Amino acid sequence: MPDSRPPETPRVELSVVLPTYKEQGNVAELVRRLGAALDGIAWEAIFVDDNSPDGTWETAKAIAARDPRVRCLRRVGRRGLAGACIEGILSSAAPYVAVMDADLQHDETVLSKMLDQLREGTCDLVAATRYTEGGSADSFGKTRGALSRLATTITRKLLDVPLSDPMSGFFMLRRDKFDAIAPRLSPAGFKILLDIAATAGPSLRVAEQSYTFGKREAGESKFNIQIGLEFLGLIFAKLTGDLVEPRFILFALVGAIGFIVNLAALKIALMAGVQPFDTAFAIATFISLCSNFFLNNELTYRDKRLKGLSQLTGFLVFCLFGSIGLLSGVGVAHWIQSSNDGLWVAGAAGAVMGVLWNYAMSSLFVWRTR
Ligand code: GDD
Numbered sequence: 371m372p373d374s375r376p377p378e379t380p381r382v383e384l385s386v387v388l389p390t391y392k393e394q395g396n397v398a399e400l401v402r403r404l405g406a407a408l409d410g411i412a413w414e415a416i417f418v419d420d421n422s423p424d425g426t427w428e429t430a431k432a433i434a435a436r437d438p439r440v441r442c443l444r445r446v447g448r449r450g451l452a453g454a455c456i457e458g459i460l461s462s463a464a465p466y467v468a469v470m471d472a473d474l475q476h477d478e479t480v481l482s483k484m485l486d487q488l489r490e491g492t493c494d495l496v497a498a499t500r501y502t503e504g505g506s507a508d509s510f511g512k513t514r515g516a517l518s519r520l521a522t523t524i525t526r527k528l529l530d531v532p533l534s535d536p537m538s539g540f541f542m543l544r545r546d547k548f549d550a551i552a553p554r555l556s557p558a559g560f561k562i563l564l565d566i567a568a569t570a571g572p573s574l575r576v577a578e579q580s581y582t583f584g585k586r587e588a589g590e591s592k593f594n595i596q597i598g599l600e601f602l603g604l605i606f607a608k609l610t611g612d613l614v615e616p617r618f619i620l621f622a623l624v625g626a627i628g629f630i631v632n633l634a635a636l637k638i639a640l641m642a643g644v645q646p647f648d649t650a651f652a653i654a655t656f657i658s659l660c661s662n663f664f665l666n667n668e669l670t671y672r673d674k675r676l677k678g679l680s681q682l683t684g685f686l687v688f689c690l691f692g693s694i695g696l697l698s699g700v701g702v703a704h705w706i707q708s709s710n711d712g713l714w715v716a717g718a719a720g721a722v723m724g725v726l727w728n729y730a731m732s733s734l735f736v737w738r739t740r
């Protein structure tokens with residue numbers, strides 16, 4: 371009788387999760403470098419590709435077809451670095467999991483040192499850092515380097531996380547610790563490490579490993595303004611103890627812009643002689659609904675972005691609920707003003723009421739996040 375019991379030691383000790391979007395030119399070289407750096411360790415690479423149009427997942431799967439150490443998860447219909455990392459880690463059965471960029475900017479030769487720290491059992495997570503003795507982020511250009519330092523300073527001041535480089539996308543942790551907090555993590559943005567540390571709190575024992583951030587040779591960075599905004603959203607969410615979701619911060623920001631657009635359009639319409647006032651107000655409202663819909667579709671709900679015909683129907687539903695929100699906001703403002711609390715209180719209450727309503731309706735019926 372052949373022995374069908376599974377072996378005692380884990381088949382894989384370390385899963386390396388590699389999020390990719392348009393990294394076709396880096397995949398093969400990365401696998402080669404991991405092989406050299408992790409010699410003697412039972413490791414696997416998990417590429418998590420968001421259906422890149424450049425053939426990244428095809429290349430990764432072609433390697434996986436021959437190399438049992440490599441897997442590739444192709445995600446369709448969604449985008450986002452943090453979400454890709456979360457799903458990659460969740461697919462692992464190894465005791466330790468690392469996350470690193472797939473563009474060769476993260477130094478794979480420090481992985482084995484990070485693993486040694488975890489094996490010792492004195493910490494639960496090792497963050498690779500550019501901002502301690504022995505680390506460097508010089509390969510960032512001037513602007514991006516300054517942005518990164520600014521974000522680091524703000525984060526360290528506002529949130530109580532034991533990380534010198536909270537924006538790092540390079541870290542390793544015990545999988546059981548991750549599994550415990552996974553449902554509370556946000557899939558938006560680049561800030562997966564910060565989210566893990568802030569969500570887990572002081573019970574997560576953190577250590578650091580310095581490294582030098584390399585230069586990108588093939589492909590290009592996917593960092594953009596939206597990712598910066600999502601980062602601000604995450605900070606607010608954590609500051610309010612997760613009472614406010616990051617998405618709501620963006621929604622409220624877009625709403626504030628819409629308010630200014632509304633006032634400006636109203637002023638222009640009145641100056642252009644549009645009469646009566648209600649007509650000018652309706653035109654201004656329509657313009658601000660357009661700009662709000664556009665900005666929310668591009669920023670707040672980018673991961674659920676509507677295209678083609680569904681953009682038109684989405685816009686109509688957005689206008690329907692948006693006007694109800696506006697009217698009820700105005701109603702609340704009138705009511706409070708008449709009960710004599712002054713204009714500011716009335717205006718603020720109306721705005722809060724309107725934005726909460728619109729957010730709930732947009733999430734339920736327009737972009738359907740739940
Ligand atoms: N699956 C998936 N989906 N992967 C993505 C996505 C996405 O939407 N966006 C980016 N990636 C992958 C890239 O293909 C790359 O492997 C890695 O995530 C990092 O993306 P880059 O676009 O190269 O980021 P960067 O070099 O500008 O930013 C680096 O520094 C930041 C801190 O300042 C990264 O290390 C970030 O993780 C880090 O936060």
Ligand code: MN
Pocket residue numbers: 471473475586591
């Ligand atoms: Mn990069």
